[in-house]
Amino acid sequence: MTYIVFQDIEKYYGDNHVLKKTNLSIEKGEFVTLLGSSGCGKSTLLRCLAGLEQVTRGKIFLDGIEVTHMNPRDRNVGMIFQQYSLFPNLNVYNNIAFGLKMKKMDKDSIDQSVKEAIKMVDLTKKEKQYPSQLSGGEQQRVALARCIVTRPKVLLLDEPLSAIDAKLRKSLQSQIKEIHKELEMTSIFVTHDQNEAMTMSDTIHLMKDGVIEQSANPFELYSKPINNFAASFIGNYNIIPWKIFSKLSNQEYMGDKNIVIRPEIIEISRVEYIRDNNHYYLSGSIKDILPQGNIIRYTADVNKTLLDIDVLNAEAKLYEVGEYVYFRMKKGFCINL
Template sequence: MSFVQIRDVTKSFNRHPVLDKVSLSIEQGEFVTLLGPSGCGKSTLLRAIAGLNPIDEGKIEVGGRDITFLPPKSRNVGMVFQSYALFPNMNVFDNIAFGLKMMGLKKDEIRPMVEEMLSIIDLRGKEDRYPNQLSGGQQQRVALARSLIKKPSVLLLDEPLSALDAKIRRSLRGEIRRIQQRLNMTTIFVTHDQEEALTVSDRIFVMNHGRIEQVGSPNEIYTAPASEYVARFIGNYNVWSRDQLQGRAIRGLPEQGGMFAVRPEAIRMAAATAEETPDAIVAEGTVSQVSILGNVLRFEVNVSGLPVTVDMLSGHSLDSWPAGAPVKLSISRDEWKSVRPSS
């Protein structure tokens, strides 16, 4: 039996459905991510697990215990929010220790527990500092430690990195994953950032309009999107209907399927005079735009009016295919994914 069980959970606000019979299972020690755009229901589901949003229907179990109607303080669930919510008049030590004091633990019990947590979050030597003396990343680590020190059955992270700049986000998400693995903590992470989800998760639950659209490992979600919605959201997939593809300068289209998705890095681009790749879908077009995205060059190619995005490592010369250059595109049939149209 899975450690966390969400069964047919439904929630509406002002008669507007936000969660529509959501069901999911999470194993003990697993790090899962609820991924989706704003308004898809991911934070509402997280808050329902925490007991902050009472549900209309369904059941929530953690460790075999039904917590559906328990108050938040009785659920043994830790939650870290986007805002750090630290007490400005308390130093790092006292912020971390606050929950233990509320539980009635004595000072000699609290000190070794806080010192251990300071080591885990790598803030030893900063226990006497106040929140305004810490960086944003350090403050978020304190907020994380304050939740972890109470040893919750499940740790809930509600977009905890969204207020940080990109470099700190990348560093801190790695630290969160390291801490989670060290403690073997069952963790549910909410984000709208595809890169974050792909980087830290054991599994990803992609949400759409209050439902689970697809569940899988990061590799499964990225390389085999089940629907047009997932393909468009999870990366920079090219997504086309059969009607869009027919009648254009494309040869070798699959005989089956009505909607297709192709990763931009799976498309091979060559000079228009290059020989065609055997057993591949081949298209002829013209480069319309070139963008430099760090280590990736992104080409927008016009294929008889159909826009196609092609990504290549930036080791390739920009001079090879400037805007206006005629090119030939080849796509392996294995990379041509049939997906379910959006409802």
């Protein structure tokens, strides 16, 4: 069921055209990520839904009701920012309880809700501590609890994990997803981190310069980019003009297109492959080797065109800089753009 609709949204800051006729529909219960580089408009779109920014033109609907010009406090939307914005003079319990007190809930109901939220974000026994006594990750969990305790219709997360170290970040990603599922919330997450988007999302909306370039689930966005921008932003692609690739691989020239090839679908061998019609074939010398944990990234010089190849880290398959090798890739895994 379509739950949130952005209809022809435009947003200007003076002469700066930040959002350009943005249209977007989000299903109830979805975990959606707005992904893109800084300045692409993703946070602005989120803030427009929250009512913290007014759209220049267009309409926003939430649960069948137009909220375009509705007061933020009447939208029942919860938002978590990159800055935790906790009250330094309130302990964990009272920070989380603040929104419920503003709603004038009775004391017993507040106590029950706060304790449930504290348990959900794993902050038991931290209730009496103040923000200054907490780690960055604990402060972020307080901010999350303070938001979900009011049971908003939509949970908005504006790069909430960007200031947290990598290990803790992964833990909080999992925790946010678990809470999203447990509470059956509709969540919109903003990030510039492609790995974070791929890990957490049901649907990713990839943005560039105020426009949504592609909307897809993580697998489709990774394997079937619709243009060069999507191919270059998600993961790694070798992007080679067909004019060059046709000469390198002895293939028929396909006009003004690029061929895009993921590094991990390229096979590498010291022995020349027996050719068939299901693969493309190249050859060249190893120019660089970059170990990446369980993956080794080789960069090869194929007649002055650089090609990245990712292989599993196995001693039996190690190649040396300067070594001449052969490559093949299944045509079905290569994309023409």
